[in-house]
Amino acid sequence: MTITKPKAKPTQAADSFISGAPDSDPQTKGVRKGNKRQISLTITPALLNRVDELAGELGQSRAAIINMAIYRAVEHGLIKE
Template sequence: MTITKPKAKPSQTAESFISGAPDSEARQKGVKKGNKRQISLTITPALLERVDELATELGQSRAAIINMAIYRAVEHGLIKE
């Protein structure tokens, strides 16, 4: 029995190499969860408590309240006081 070298794998194209880079803009941030993306959010404890109170009052989840607030801000803009 003879020892054979494994066949070399075809090298990646330059485009696939570049698009795989960590700083490539083609890659979306966040973890895909169904048709949504999971992100990380940092919020003050006082504001989080108010969000939770509102969620309880409306019978919604914390995530639903945050999603609704972001949607309204994006669609209707922010009110300047």
């Protein structure tokens, strides 16, 4: 049995160098579509019908209504009833 040296752990300088690479950004989930990301969303049929009705009333797309709802929730919080 041979004795081997343990491998050296990367130094902070090496980590800094690697994280500075242009392709070092962590991958985000979703397919890139222009400056947006496409995601998968599961929603009940009843709620989807209500979203579609609202979209029709406002003359917007389903995606626009969902985006607006998410934006409002993130910016203004959720109202507890």
